[in-house]
Amino acid sequence: MLSRYGLEKNPYLYQIYETRDKWAKPYFSGIFCVRMTSTQRSESANHMLRTYVPPGSAMYVFVKQFNKLLYDRDAEESFQEKRTRLGGVVCKVGEPMENHAAKIYMRTMFEKFQDSMYKSGSYYADKVVPGEMYVTTHFDCESREKWCKVQYKVSGSGGYYTC
Template sequence: MPFGLFVGVNNHFQSVLYAGVLMRDETEDTFKWIFDEFVKMMAGKKPITILTDQARAMEKAIEEVYPESTHRWCKWHVLKKAKENLGAHYTKKSDFRAEFHKLVHEMLTIDEFEDGWAALLDKYSLKTNPYLVQIYETRQKWAKPYFAGKFCARQTSTGRSESANHMLKQYVPPSCSMNLFVKQYNKLQFDREQEEGFQEKCTRLSHAVLKVNTSLEVHASKIYTRKMFEIFGGIMYESGM
């Protein structure tokens, strides 16, 4: 079960901790235990913001253990459920999908969001759609304008911890013993270090090819591996820099 915990260290600096937890027993009591242990690890410091999927057991545990923390839903999960529940309205080429994403990603004020939401549902005759009615009632947990001024480290999705979970599951089989888990985790670490070493070697042996020779590109060529620099260069080129 993935979730992100955003923790303020002091008034001038804030850090982010992601926790990807593999659990058999995803109950309210289990989540309470995890959240309590997290506070102990952080010397009593509770998170400012918690980013999760829409698991009800986790939500109830957060309300009890971290009542003063801001609880947000993962934007990716909201959009995933939109795709599952809206059918033909949510195809890649549909105008509704583009306008819905604009509401989710670009609205900056509550008034903009509320007006846009009402206009969208009216335009496509979806005022009584069960899914849209349900997520509108819980908009304070996922709509961008309702989190103005809340520290979220510019994160809106638990994607990073889910990616880590996916990677770990490729090495660790379900219901494995503890000694097998440790063995496979060490193998994961070894493989990752081998791949990093390979990329660093490729970077040393072949110099980055500069396309525009700007100071930003020169700096990126010095700090990125060759593969990462190629990705960066493509993005920079598409941006017109």
């Protein structure tokens, strides 16, 4: 578009084109953000900062409180690592994916993963095109809330699947 309309020398348009990986949706396609929009990610970060840094603070207060935020987050991560190391994780299903998750996740995240893995068993799959396209439907779709999605199209090839 810049070259089509001769706008390569426009500093603003050139700058936003050069930083497109920071704002353009296709660049976030491989980043897992639990269906959060970029606005939600920004609001989440702002909320976290507001709990440590009062609005209108002087720069030295911001730096001091930001360092406290980093320390607290590191301490929480260290706590989770220690909890995982001492308590270990318990594999319930023994699936290869569960065993892999047990090796890479800390205990709290692994427990959330196990819960999601368990819930994924509440679907049955119909083959549309064997090995390529499936439609999964929740077993108890009538009792779920109207806003809940109960059917998904799953496509895949070469061992990779998208939903």
